[in-house]
Amino acid sequence: MKTIITLGDNCVDVYPALQKAFPGGNAVNVAVYATRYGMRPAYIGWVGSDDYGQLLRRELAVKGVDISHVHVRHGVTAQTFVTVNDNERVLGDYIEGVMADFDLDEGDIGWIQRFDLVHAGIWGRVEQYYPRLRRSGRILSFDFADKWDSPLWRTLPAELDYAFASADDDTPVVRDRLKNIVCAGARTAIATLGANGSLAFDGRQFYRHGILPVKVVDTMGAGDAFIAGFLCAVAQEGSIDAAMRQGTESAALTIQYPGAW
Template sequence: MRIATVGDNCMDVYQASGQVYPGGNPVNVAVYLKELGADSAYIGWVGSDTYGDRMIQAIREKGVDTTHLSQKDGTTAVTYVELIGNDRSFGEYDEGVTANFTLTEEELDFIATHQLVHAGIWGHVEGYYSLFKEKGLSTCFDFSDQLDHSLVKTLSPFVDYAFFSYKQDDAYIRQFLKEVNSVGSKIAVATLGENGSLAYDGGQFYQYGVVEADVVDTMGAGDSFISGFIYGRLKGLSINECLKLGTETASKTIRYFGAW
């Protein structure tokens, strides 16, 4: 199983403690997929600073393919994080060199050697999704909590597995997932925090609850859910089994500080 994740990365800086952890949606997904047993590659840019060195080393140590992780002149992206209880609140975000991220023809050819490609809403990768589909790739995209973003309508036709973050199972999110499916996504999924998860495949809804865990830090929970879900799909599991695997994967992530 070969999966490529593409786009943004950042160093998560916990302001109160001064601790710094590598992260970013595509990076996290690549790491979690590797831990599940997939061959994962991360394609992105880091800066020429010490954070960039640290990011490359950390990802490589996890066994993720970093042959197409580039270091550019400038700063690595940084997100400032504050813990409120056990939940994290994102503060200022400096994109650094990732603000100008693009893919080369060689990188596109490399991505095409994989079964599935994943990116997120902050990664500047959306313009390549029609190409990914032309190359025969399965596609996954994390829209985060940006349910009103214009990309939901324009990008979903090229996304097989569309992920969203919401708060509860209600009439609004059910209608929303139906609409995402109707414009092209095969399966639309919403993670609902403490209320579990919900998926729609054009025929029916699927629900799953939560796994009890001692919550230390919720950083990376959504990304690890996505990893479990798409790993399950590529293994041929049912949607219910994928929701279960995503939930179990996320339950491990919230037991420690940082995404991984």
């Protein structure tokens, strides 16, 4: 089984109406969800010297994520303010906190070399390290979220094994985008489609999966859960079809409770 490390963004999802706060962020969520599949993932990021930073470190450790390279910096931990309308999460104000200056040091990069598969997202501030990680033989994954206009689409796919993004539905435009991502160098391009399932292209064929019918409580973390399920299947040498199926099951589990995890 291959090992997984995630890099970059974290935040605390603050739900004012519930008077609750939940640790989250793409890289953090993917690491936590990976523990569902017998993985011992690691996460590298910065948290603040505040209560939320302590919360995030503590909860990650409880979940079984290696936090030896989660660094505490003076300041506040990143925060996203969230409301839920008809079981759909709505993201409000965002405070980036100490993550605004996040960077990897040589100790972090050396630690990454111990892992087979590396994942980060568009808010992770680590894309500049991907060419170096590619040369070292890492399997690289990246989540562009819904930022189809990002300039990273012009440079990063050539460094990627798995490029994730989100869209609304399986349309000719989305299929053309996935084809273009693979033509730009990515091994496989995957689009999560919310209530419409997921779609992937590996240069040879498209793969399509629907959703599992469950009672939706909160959609926070659904896409990240899909990515974790997908990557953990890849880590176990699973096929793309098996990875999409496991990603779908992981997302279905996550949307049945409040918060990301």
